[in-house]
Amino acid sequence: MTKIAVGQICSTNDLHHNLSQCLTVTRKAVEAGAKVIFLPEASDYIASSAAESVSLALPTNRSPFVDGLRKAAKEHGLAINVGIHEPADRKEDGSMRVKNTLLWIDELGEIAQKYQKLHMFDVDIADGPRLRESDSVEPGKALIPPFPTSVGNVGMLICFDLRFPEPSLHLAQSDPPASLITYPSAFTIPTGKVHWSPLLQARAIETQCFVVAAAQAGQHNEKRASYGHSMIVDPWGKILVELGGEWNGEPEIGVCEVKDEDLEWARKQVPLKRRWDAYGRC
Numbered sequence: 001m002t003k004i005a006v007g008q009i010c011s012t013n014d015l016h017h018n019l020s021q022c023l024t025v026t027r028k029a030v031e032a033g034a035k036v037i038f039l040p041e042a043s044d045y046i047a048s049s050a051a052e053s054v055s056l057a058l059p060t061n062r063s064p065f066v067d068g069l070r071k072a073a074k075e076h077g078l079a080i081n082v083g084i085h086e087p088a089d090r091k092e093d094g095s096m097r098v099k100n101t102l103l104w105i106d107e108l109g110e111i112a113q114k115y116q117k118l119h120m121f122d123v124d125i126a127d128g129p130r131l132r133e134s135d136s137v138e139p140g141k142a143l144i145p146p147f148p149t150s151v152g153n154v155g156m157l158i159c160f161d162l163r164f165p166e167p168s169l170h171l172a173q174s175d176p177p178a179s180l181i182t183y184p185s186a187f188t189i190p191t192g193k194v195h196w197s198p199l200l201q202a203r204a205i206e207t208q209c210f211v212v213a214a215a216q217a218g219q220h221n222e223k224r225a226s227y228g229h230s231m232i233v234d235p236w237g238k239i240l241v242e243l244g245g246e247w248n249g250e251p252e253i254g255v256c257e258v259k260d261e262d263l264e265w266a267r268k269q270v271p272l273k274r275r276w277d278a279y280g281r282c
């Protein structure tokens with residue numbers, strides 16, 4: 001039985017302020033007895049243009065933001081799961097891009113795992129934002145296998161990846177199989193209102209894993225705002241933690257316990273014996 005925390009922040013283009021928000025929620029998580037803090041996608045910054053995003057990205061070995069979190073992880077002996085940006089290779093047309101990266105910083109402060117977001121959020125929402133993530137972000141090429149941690153085998157995905165059931169099912173059936181899937185996010189408000197909790201609950205129910213989704217909340221700049229509602233869902237699909245959607249300037253956390261018995265219980269209630277013979281493996 002281990003306690004975990006989700007941290008909800010509002011990142012802007014001020015990396016120093018964003019680090020201080022992350023350190024605030026990390027401190028709150030330590031005080032609450034959590035062994036891991038899950039932080040949102042793009043915790044390091046949310047920019048207002050592709051050019052600004054490219055100009056702010058730093059490699060992890062030269063990033064005061066990443067260094068600050070690594071130090072905190074080591075000092076407090078807790079793991080930190082955090083979404084950041086890294087510089088990527090040039091596009092064919094010569095323009096620069098970034099990677100949308102998720103780090104697992106272990107209890108010793110080391111970067112133990114790294115995942116690069118696969119699916120790009122290129123949309124034009126009616127009465128909502130038009131976003132073209134692929135203008136500035138290089139998509140990743142592969143899933144990373146689930147890895148053992150103090151809170152079970154963690155499978156890492158990011159935000160818009162949540163809309164695709166295949167990668168989470170794949171992680172849940174890997175060796176070792178994931179027992180907890182993390183979706184750090186910065187969901188838009190119009191899509192979040194209708195899609196956020198049903199998608200998170202569906203991913204938990206169909207994978208029979210814990211689903212942890214730390215979310216950005218509030219107004220990041222004149223063009224971007226996020227839905228908030230950070231969540232932790234258990235393998236039965238029950239919402240264990242849900243934070244609010246309003247941003248009052250104060251980064252917050254939600255905490256709950258992750259128990260192996262909950263995984264076993266859900267899997268025993270409804271065994272999901274798949275029929276690969278009829279529809280192929282995903």
Ligand SMILES: O=C(O)CNC(=O)[C@H](CS)NC(=O)CCC(=O)C(=O)O
Nearest residue numbers: 042046121133159160186187188191
């Ligand atoms: O890279 C950054 O700076 C931050 N990244 C994001 O905010 C990303 C790409 S624009 N947001 C999403 O994927 C939202 C998905 C979403 O809202 C949905 O699927 O409905």
